[in-house]
Amino acid sequence: MRKAISSLVLISSIFISTFAPKAHASKFANQFVEFELPSGWVCILEGAEWVCQNQQDANKKKDAIIVLAAKIQGDQDSLDQYIGYLKNPKSYTTPQGKQVTSEVRYAQNKSIGEQSWVDALHLESEISGFYTRYLATVKDGIGILVTYSVNKNKYQEYTAMFETMVKSLKAFRRDGGLNAAPASSDLFKNAKVALSNDTVFGNIQGADDSKPKRKASLADDPMFFYGGIALVAIVAIMILKRRNK
Numbered sequence: 001m002r003k004a005i006s007s008l009v010l011i012s013s014i015f016i017s018t019f020a021p022k023a024h025a026s027k028f029a030n031q032f033v034e035f036e037l038p039s040g041w042v043c044i045l046e047g048a049e050w051v052c053q054n055q056q057d058a059n060k061k062k063d064a065i066i067v068l069a070a071k072i073q074g075d076q077d078s079l080d081q082y083i084g085y086l087k088n089p090k091s092y093t094t095p096q097g098k099q100v101t102s103e104v105r106y107a108q109n110k111s112i113g114e115q116s117w118v119d120a121l122h123l124e125s126e127i128s129g130f131y132t133r134y135l136a137t138v139k140d141g142i143g144i145l146v147t148y149s150v151n152k153n154k155y156q157e158y159t160a161m162f163e164t165m166v167k168s169l170k171a172f173r174r175d176g177g178l179n180a181a182p183a184s185s186d187l188f189k190n191a192k193v194a195l196s197n198d199t200v201f202g203n204i205q206g207a208d209d210s211k212p213k214r215k216a217s218l219a220d221d222p223m224f225f226y227g228g229i230a231l232v233a234i235v236a237i238m239i240l241k242r243r244n245k
Helices: 002-019 079-086 152-167 187-196 198-205 222-244
Strands: 026-029 033-037 041-046 049-054 064-072 091-093 099-101 103-112 115-123 130-139 142-151
Touching: 033 142, 033 152, 041 064, 049 187, 064 152, 064 187, 079 103, 079 115, 079 130, 103 130, 130 152, 142 152, 142 187
Parallel strands: none
Antiparallel strands: 026 033, 041 049, 049 064, 064 142, 091 099, 103 115, 115 130, 130 142
16 A cells, blocks of 8 residues: 555656746846746737836736836936936826825935946836836946836735846946837837837836737646646556556
């Protein structure tokens, strides 16, 4: 009987290690940044900017969003100018006509690896009801901005995840296919335009996603996974009973 139980445990363990959903983060890289991306998150090029969201869970997709923007360095692109801009509240009008002025929680210089960045946190600077964390730097003649926006009610839930991404952030320049806006453009305005995109902004505000959704497969259902374990266990018991006759 002990041999039967041991064999059953071994078979179940093999099944779990082979077919269990993987929760490991993946590394995302484009022509100007690289960082650890959480499991289930995907980055898509939206015009001139990259937009990253949770594509695995439709509900969590509306909780948070990352926007990556880059431009050729102009006269307004320096760490001093970035921190000067981010130290001040931002005012705008929402699509619903509401006037909003952001609350600046902090704006400071931060070293990540060997790169100096400006790190700032605002409440309601880009999206009403959302915190936005800004990481901005200049590297090899390009200005780089990464914004992390999260629903203020979910801020604590996402803090550790965002911090992991920030710590893994690297800046560089790869000219091959570099997707950077011209020097005359505004780095922060470019990121704002990406967030204002109907598809991206609509997802956050709870509207239906206009993009085609991937059809869920049977393997995505957790009942399929646990049902599979039960099936393996039943088959293993039947085989062991026959051997013991």
